[in-house]
Amino acid sequence: MVARIIVPANIAANEPFEVRILIQHPMETGFRQDMMGSLIAKNVIRSLSVTFNSELVFKGSLGTGIAANPSLQFWMKASESGTLKMVWEDDLGALGEVEKNLKIKN
């Protein structure tokens, strides 16, 4: 699965900035049928967490009400450069992980 973290190009220390997360995932509702008419099993990203320098900054539990290929935006601030890491897990137990280095201008 492909995922990415998008942050602004220039981030100042202790200034709020918006982080955007995109994950490629079908987010199956469990109500959809395949070509043979049998139901496709529910499979959504049930939990997702973002850490910055191993400190939790954002946590989400998603349901079937979130559109396919989830896009999430939240705000954070940082005082020093570091690594933004996102980990997620879906209903079938598939795990994903993506990292992004943040350069903070002091």
Next chain:
Amino acid sequence: MTNKDIVVNSYKNKRAMIGFFAKYLAARCSAGFVGLALPVSAIIAGVQSKNAAAQSNNIASGSKQDQTPFEILYKEITNSQPVSEGGVVIETPRLADNGHSAALRVYVDSPMSKDDFVKSIYLLSDRNPRPFMARFDLSPLNPRAEISTRVRLNGSQNVYALALTSKGKWQSVHVPVEVTESACLDAS
């Protein structure tokens, strides 16, 4: 009265009118169309009264037996604690063309300091088969209690946002969204 209030009020009126119409239909159908004693018309009347009964159940939902999944979830999340209206804002198109993916931004009026911050934000929907849409956990590391995402909507309905502050206070808001193309086209 702001423009938004008028829109919300007209929406409430619409619901009230549907309820009235449903009750009227139910009354008419239970009395029976004496003049039209044909089997076909009887079947039609039966179907209509069923629909009308279902509709009036949805709208009334006063007693405990006929609570919708949404109402059950709402009580489960808030633990039946008082919820104050306001302090939360949902920004979403009033008319969402595509129910598969509707942009939604929710923000909570909060200083996000160490003593007073928003712990979690819930997104719920009125009429989706599963009313739980998402839950987001925040901390003072987030300078703003603001989340943007894209949601699925099964037809026109109300979208609810519930926010729990660090002081244990519940705040909520709900906005009506009209959906032209529903998200659930198969079995739902």
